[in-house]
Amino acid sequence: xxxxxxxxxxxxxxxxxxxxxxxxxxKDINTxxxxxxxxxxxxxxxxxxxxxxxxxxxxxxxxxxxxxEDIAKYAELELPWQKVGLWGEVGF
Numbered sequence: 001x002x003x004x005x006x007x008x009x010x011x012x013x014x015x016x017x018x019x020x021x022x023x024x025x026x027k028d029i030n031t032x033x034x035x036x037x038x039x040x041x042x043x044x045x046x047x048x049x050x051x052x053x054x055x056x057x058x059x060x061x062x063x064x065x066x067x068x069e070d071i072a073k074y075a076e077l078e079l080p081w082q083k084v085g086l087w088g089e090v091g092f
Contacts, residue, residue, distance in 0.1 A: 005039065005041065006041070006042070008032075008035045008036055009035070011034070011035035011038075011039070011040065011045070012031045012032050012034075012035035014035075014042050014045045015029075015031035015034045015035055015045055015049075016031050018045055018046050018049040019031065019049060019066075019071075023053060023066050024056075024064065024065040024066060025056070025065030025066035025067055026066050028067075028068070029066065029068055029071055030068075034071065034075070037075075038075050038078070038079070039082065040075070040078065040082070044078050044081075047074075047078065048071060048074045048075050048078055049071070051074040051077075052066060052070035052071045052073065052074045053066055053070075055070055055073075055074075056070050
């Protein structure tokens with residue numbers, strides 16, 4: 001069984017799904033740019049959002065909002081895993 005990697009449209013939907021409306025600041029994050037810039041799997045997207053939210057929540061009261069910078073920081077940390085040639089076809 002083989003799974004192909006998602007296209008920009010699908011990744012955009014995945015970003016939107018993980019950047020839930022209940023997360024303060026999430027609605028201000030441009031998911032279309034994220035989908036085009038980062039060719040991540042659904043698991044990678046979930047990890048980036050989780051890590052960015054964990055950092056945002058540690059800030060002081062009024063700043064406990066997710067920001068573009070939070071997402072970009074953890075997305076950039078995830079990028080090397082894509083560039084080392086680990087990603088080919090997925091399946092078994």
